[in-house]
Amino acid sequence: xxxxxxxxxxxxxxxxxxxxxxxxxxxxxxxxxxxxxxxxxxxxxxxxxxxxxxxxxxxxxxxxxxxxxxxxxxxxxxxxxxxxxxxxxxxxxxxxxxxxxxxxxxxxxxxxxxxxxxxxxxxxxxxxxxxxxxxxxxxxxxx
Amino acid sequence: xxxxxxxxxxxxxxxxxxxxxxxxxxxxxxxxxxxxxxxxxxxxxxxxxxxxxxxxxxxxxxxxxxxxxxxxxxxxxxxxxxxxxxxxxxxxxxxxxxxxxxxxxxxxxxxxxxxxxxxxxxxxxxxxxxxxxxxxxxxxxxxxxxxxxxxxxxxxxxxxxxxxxxxxxxxxxxxxxxxxxxxxxxxxxxxxxxxxxxxxxxxxxxxxxxxxxxxxxxxxxxxxxxxxxxxxxxxxxxxxxxxxxxxxxxxxxxxxxxxxxxxxxxxxxxxxxxxxxxxxxxxxxxxxxxxxxxxxxxxxxxxxxxxxxxxxxxxxxxxxxxxxxxxxxxxxxxxxxxxxxxxxxxxxxxxxxxxxxxxxxxxxxxxxxxxxxxxxxxxxxxxxxxxxxxxxxxxxxxxxxxxxxxxxxxxxxxxxxxxxxxxxxxxxxxxxxxxxxxxxxxxxxxxxxxxxxxxxxxxxxxxxxxxxxxxxxxxxxxxxxxxxxxxxxxxxxxxxxxxxx
Numbered sequence: 001x002x003x004x005x006x007x008x009x010x011x012x013x014x015x016x017x018x019x020x021x022x023x024x025x026x027x028x029x030x031x032x033x034x035x036x037x038x039x040x041x042x043x044x045x046x047x048x049x050x051x052x053x054x055x056x057x058x059x060x061x062x063x064x065x066x067x068x069x070x071x072x073x074x075x076x077x078x079x080x081x082x083x084x085x086x087x088x089x090x091x092x093x094x095x096x097x098x099x100x101x102x103x104x105x106x107x108x109x110x111x112x113x114x115x116x117x118x119x120x121x122x123x124x125x126x127x128x129x130x131x132x133x134x135x136x137x138x139x140x141x142x143x
Numbered sequence: 144x145x146x147x148x149x150x151x152x153x154x155x156x157x158x159x160x161x162x163x164x165x166x167x168x169x170x171x172x173x174x175x176x177x178x179x180x181x182x183x184x185x186x187x188x189x190x191x192x193x194x195x196x197x198x199x200x201x202x203x204x205x206x207x208x209x210x211x212x213x214x215x216x217x218x219x220x221x222x223x224x225x226x227x228x229x230x231x232x233x234x235x236x237x238x239x240x241x242x243x244x245x246x247x248x249x250x251x252x253x254x255x256x257x258x259x260x261x262x263x264x265x266x267x268x269x270x271x272x273x274x275x276x277x278x279x280x281x282x283x284x285x286x287x288x289x290x291x292x293x294x295x296x297x298x299x300x301x302x303x304x305x306x307x308x309x310x311x312x313x314x315x316x317x318x319x320x321x322x323x324x325x326x327x328x329x330x331x332x333x334x335x336x337x338x339x340x341x342x343x344x345x346x347x348x349x350x351x352x353x354x355x356x357x358x359x360x361x362x363x364x365x366x367x368x369x370x371x372x373x374x375x376x377x378x379x380x381x382x383x384x385x386x387x388x389x390x391x392x393x394x395x396x397x398x399x400x401x402x403x404x405x406x407x408x409x410x411x412x413x414x415x416x417x418x419x420x421x422x423x424x425x426x427x428x429x430x431x432x433x434x435x436x437x438x439x440x441x442x443x444x445x446x447x448x449x450x451x452x453x454x455x456x457x458x459x460x461x462x463x464x465x466x467x468x469x470x471x472x473x474x475x476x477x478x479x480x481x482x483x484x485x486x487x488x489x490x491x492x493x494x495x496x497x498x499x500x501x502x503x504x505x506x507x508x509x510x511x512x513x514x515x516x517x518x519x520x521x522x523x524x525x526x527x528x529x530x531x532x533x534x535x536x537x538x539x540x541x542x543x544x545x546x547x548x549x550x551x552x553x554x555x556x557x558x559x560x561x562x563x564x565x566x567x568x569x570x571x572x573x574x575x576x577x578x579x580x581x582x583x584x585x586x587x588x589x590x591x592x593x594x595x596x597x598x599x600x601x602x603x604x605x606x607x608x609x610x611x612x613x614x615x616x617x618x619x620x621x622x623x624x625x626x627x628x629x630x631x632x633x634x635x636x637x638x639x640x641x642x643x644x
């Protein structure tokens with residue numbers, strides 16, 4: 001079967017369950033699993049000169065931390081039976097998950113429920129909520 | 144002061160701390176000003192050579208680079224929108240962020256107080272010359288920011304920084320083969336930059352922010368009138384908390400407050416202009432007749448031109464070299480791309496914000512008030528807003544404090560980088576600079592506007608001497624960078640990749 005299954009990961013419990021669910025689905029369909037961790041970042045945020053000076057170094061350490069603390073444990077959950085690609089990148093979470101799904105020809109996106117408070121969700125929305133609104137392919141939110 | 148007829152000792156005791164600081168520093172201010180602003184009489188008006196120096200640099204680079212201030216902004220906007228930023232570079236410093244950081248250091252009291260000073264001294268006609276200076280300044284800014292990125296340094300810890308001290312040292316040596324000449328210019332620039340940071344980047348800001356706080360707390364009757372040094376002390380503690388104490392939350396709030404305040408400021412300017420709509424044609428008439436006329440009170444065309452150029456240069460800092468420090472951390476492999484983005488800085492600072500201030504001062508007629516000359520600086524701008532929005536001086540006070548604070552933080556960084564260059568990135572030298580910087584916040588708040596403007600202008604403009612010499616020496620290299628980059632864009636060798644993030 002062509003295409004991939006993409007799962008958004010962080011270090012929460014719901015994310016672990018989403019990875020397990022996605023792994024089982026990729027295994028059943030015989031497709032590649034794409035693990036994506038998005039480090040929240042906007043190209044239009046305001047920063048101080050000191051932050052700019054250190055930004056490149058900080059970005060490297062953020063990517064290293066994402067690899068070590070998020071992607072590596074997710075790979076362990078996936079195991080060897082499913083082919084898997086792991087990506088850590090900076091950007092807007094919902095938009096980047098959708099963009100990477102397009103880039104990797106994903107036909108299904110999975111994410112863990114983020115569990116934000118009702119008030120926070122009403123005010124700012126949630127990543128799964130935004131993803132459902134913009135995604136080009138079906139989205140599954142794993143509780 | 145001598146009303147009581149007491150002895151000299153009594154007179155000294157009767158002086159406030161503010162007055163004593165002012166008495167001590169005024170001769171210093173006059174001395175430095177006399178050197179940096181050495182003037183020659185032109186058509187009966189004194190023309191400071193340093194102003195001619197900066198304007199010539201802007202005019203030269205406008206011609207030498209092929210009117211990039213007209214041809215470049217379209218591409219600059221594409222860069223700022225991320226259309227040439229590679230997705231894999233997400234998380235690095237974007238063109239937008241480098242520009243926003245530089246603008247937040249530039250848009251400050253020069254735009255509010257400096258413009259008012261220009262119109263008080265040079266009449267409404269100064270507005271036109273400020274705009275012309277802003278337009279020419281775009282080219283100088285492009286030249287220096289291209290070099291800032293080309294010769295920036297990446298240290299072993301991954302930090303990226305640049306600025307005139309690096310391009311003067313390496314670039315001048317590269318072009319002329321004279322290592323010592325480059326080093327000399329770099330050291331000259333760094334010493335001036337430390338002075339500029341303490342003068343225009345600090346004392347002028349602290350002074351005018353304090354003046355506005357006093358104005359909204361009762362003016363001459365304000366309990367703070369004779370306690371300006373205490374207001375300065377509060378500022379100094381806040382600045383120190385960020386730059387010495389490393390309390391980032393204060394800087395974070397400031398960096399978000401500044402764009403908001405700039406938006407509110409421009410919106411209020413539009414309201415004032417709209418409320419005086421019938422007066423707009425007459426105001427433009429005054430601005431143009433002042434710019435090209437012969438009003439003897441303001442020194443006619445030459446007087447308006449000098450004052451307009453001087454205040455615009457102080458505000459947008461083109462040719463001064465400071466922006467090259469702020470722009471140099473951007474993620475790009477094409478130095479000229481950031482040069483293009485830097486074109487937008489004098490445009491936003493001078494052609495948009497300074498012009499807005501000038502228009503409301505002229506349109507509201509606030510500058511015609513006989514007391515306008517005494518009001519000077521931010522108080523005149525505040526009075527102009529108050530003619531339509533009586534409560535706006537309070538909002539302006541917040542904006543002024545936010546602008547002043549953010550400019551102080553940015554300039555403390557410039558000064559620190561210059562100190563770092565001179566002392567081989569020694570942490571103790573940088574800390575000493577930060578402490579001195581905080582002390583001068585108090586001094587700047589305590590003085591009256593005259594000596595502060597004198598010191599601030601002198602120090603800031605002194606930076607332009609080594610910087611512009613270096614720009615001339617590297618002019619052909621800059622031209623090759625800019626034209627080579629534009630040829631690559633035109634041929635498609637550098638392609639649009641779409642917005643990142």
